[in-house]
Amino acid sequence: MLDKTDGVALYIQIRDTLREQIMTGVLKPGEKLPSEDDLAARFGVSRMTVRRGISDLVDMGMLYRRRGVGTIVSQFHLERDHNRLTDFFETARAEGFEPEVRLLGKEVVPAKLAIAEALGLQESEPLIRIQTLRLANGVPITLYEEYVPYKLCPMLLTEDMRNRAAWQVLEEQGFAIKFAVQRLEARLADARTAALLNIEEDAPILFKNRIIYIEDGTPVELIHCHNHGNLYSSKMTLVR
Amino acid sequence: MLDKTDGVALYIQIRDTLREQIMTGVLKPGEKLPSEDDLAARFGVSRMTVRRGISDLVDMGMLYRRRGVGTIVSQFHLERDHNRLTDFFETARAEGFEPEVRLLGKEVVPAKLAIAEALGLQESEPLIRIQTLRLANGVPITLYEEYVPYKLCPMLLTEDMRNRAAWQVLEEQGFAIKFAVQRLEARLADARTAALLNIEEDAPILFKNRIIYIEDGTPVELIHCHNHGNLYSSKMTLVR
DNA sequence: GAGTGGTCTAGACCACCCG
DNA sequence: GGGTGGTCTAGACCACTCG
Numbered sequence: 001m002l003d004k005t006d007g008v009a010l011y012i013q014i015r016d017t018l019r020e021q022i023m024t025g026v027l028k029p030g031e032k033l034p035s036e037d038d039l040a041a042r043f044g045v046s047r048m049t050v051r052r053g054i055s056d057l058v059d060m061g062m063l064y065r066r067r068g069v070g071t072i073v074s075q076f077h078l079e080r081d082h083n084r085l086t087d088f089f090e091t092a093r094a095e096g097f098e099p100e101v102r103l104l105g106k107e108v109v110p111a112k113l114a115i116a117e118a119l120g121l122q123e124s125e126p127l128i129r130i131q132t133l134r135l136a137n138g139v140p141i142t143l144y145e146e147y148v149p150y151k152l153c154p155m156l157l158t159e160d161m162r163n164r165a166a167w168q169v170l171e172e173q174g175f176a177i178k179f180a181v182q183r184l185e186a187r188l189a190d191a192r193t194a195a196l197l198n199i200e201e202d203a204p205i206l207f208k209n210r211i212i213y214i215e216d217g218t219p220v221e222l223i224h225c226h227n228h229g230n231l232y233s234s235k236m237t238l239v240r
Numbered sequence: 241m242l243d244k245t246d247g248v249a250l251y252i253q254i255r256d257t258l259r260e261q262i263m264t265g266v267l268k269p270g271e272k273l274p275s276e277d278d279l280a281a282r283f284g285v286s287r288m289t290v291r292r293g294i295s296d297l298v299d300m301g302m303l304y305r306r307r308g309v310g311t312i313v314s315q316f317h318l319e320r321d322h323n324r325l326t327d328f329f330e331t332a333r334a335e336g337f338e339p340e341v342r343l344l345g346k347e348v349v350p351a352k353l354a355i356a357e358a359l360g361l362q363e364s365e366p367l368i369r370i371q372t373l374r375l376a377n378g379v380p381i382t383l384y385e386e387y388v389p390y391k392l393c394p395m396l397l398t399e400d401m402r403n404r405a406a407w408q409v410l411e412e413q414g415f416a417i418k419f420a421v422q423r424l425e426a427r428l429a430d431a432r433t434a435a436l437l438n439i440e441e442d443a444p445i446l447f448k449n450r451i452i453y454i455e456d457g458t459p460v461e462l463i464h465c466h467n468h469g470n471l472y473s474s475k476m477t478l479v480r
Numbered sequence: 481g482a483g484t485g486g487t488c489t490a491g492a493c494c495a496c497c498c499g
Numbered sequence: 500g501g502g503t504g505g506t507c508t509a510g511a512c513c514a515c516t517c518g
Contacts, residue, residue, distance in 0.1 A: 009505080035485080037484085045508085046508045048506095067486065069515085070484060085479065179301065183474065184424050184446065184473060184474045185472075187426065187469065205444075206424065216314070235421065237419055238419060238421075239419050240325045285489085287489095305505090306503085307496050309498085310502090
């Protein structure tokens with residue numbers, strides 16, 4: 001069952017085995033897993049190792065534990081991906097839309113005060129600004145504006161931005177992208193946004209301000225998303 | 241340092257001790273913790289127990305680990321609370337606003353199709369609908385509409401809803417509230433919402449549709465929030 | 481009372497990072 | 500090479516649930 005020689009941690013192999021069984025319906029919602037002692041014997045590992053694998057699935061919401069009862073498959077599998085930084089193309093396709101990105105412009109601009117503060121820079125420091133229009137099935141959904149400090153990654157200027165976001169380029173360059181903090185607001189469309197999204201001025205816009213950080217807490221990118229109010233909504237999971 | 245007799249798990253005492261030291265600045269951002277072996281010796285526990293406590297803080301974003309280097313205090317402490325179901329009053333006060341809730345109405349209504357489907361009910365089954373207006377420092381911020389299946393908790397009809405949400409009452413009644421899934425949209429204010437929030441009709445509204453679930457995946461409450469577009473934004477953290 | 485998950489121990493070996 | 504975190508073992512005792 002497990003391969004102790006291939007370098008993949010045993011608890012990861014156990015986690016993936018169990019997840020596979022839940023996904024394929026071998027383990028059904030509401031059903032109890034074998035006990036931890038039992039699983040440890042089956043997998044030929046110690047109970048602590050089984051627990052570590054199960055804990056990951058509990059954190060993901062696929063399982064829950066009841067002391068004195070057992071470990072049970074959740075009825076509802078939390079879509080924790082909605083609380084994660086994910087690839088626009090992958091998620092669009094996963095939701096059944098064909099994604100497309102049109103480059104509107106890419107230039108070096110001096111940082112305005114608000115953006116400089118968000119990125120921990122001095123005012124007027126050079127930024128790379130990348131503006132794109134994101135479409136689903138050919139319909140404009142989002143006006144996407146990205147700001148990255150020029151000194152951080154000058155090569156962004158020559159990268160093709162039609163298949164990934166700037167933070168994904170940074171990740172390829174070895175930056176340990178760790179998390180993002182975003183703020184959602186309801187706004188009205190200004191003239192330019194309205195024209196690009198093919199809606200009326202003053203139509204509703206779901207505005208998203210997102211700052212992306214690397215491991216040690218340094219901000220590396222600011223994003224402004226102007227999302228079509230009637231065609232876009234933002235879904236997420238909250239845990240008690 | 242630790243109390244092995246008071247019933248609180250050692251790893252929780254260790255976690256809270258370390259968190260306290262980070263919060264109070266004894267451990268500063270960017271600073272390395274003592275090694276796990278060292279901490280185990282200081283706390284008088286095994287290394288696995290120390291790791292369990294540290295892991296919780298890593299999950300919360302307060303620490304990060306680097307193999308071969310050590311465990312380091314994050315520059316930026318993730319506010320994971322924003323990804324959690326939290327108490328309106330507590331969070332408002334924590335952010336420096338004095339919260340207030342005005343009851344607009346509480347009645348039993350038949351479930352419309354969309355709400356019945358969201359809550360896993362038959363159409364027309366009786367629901368308790370609670371409508372309140374939420375204010376911060378006396379300014380109306382949110383028109384809050386809650387729907388709970390009548391059969392689930394009839395006593396909601398007689399509860400005072402001015403200091404907690406319905407799901408908090410359910411929690412007090414022993415329901416294991418586990419998570420919520422919500423969807424945010426930008427909308428324009430209709431006449432009633434505009435009047436209650438003291439804004440113009442067609443002003444921007446951040447609309448939130450939230451479904452609350454218990455442990456086994458059963459939905460127990462649906463919430464519609466109509467948030468003041470200019471005074472309310474929704475902040476959250478995404479993890480890579 | 482039997483079975484379950486919750487916690488904890490006292491080791492062990494490894495991969496990785498850095499001086 | 501020395502120190503760090505990553506993984507794993509083979510036990511142990513406890514609190515809890517349920518029949």
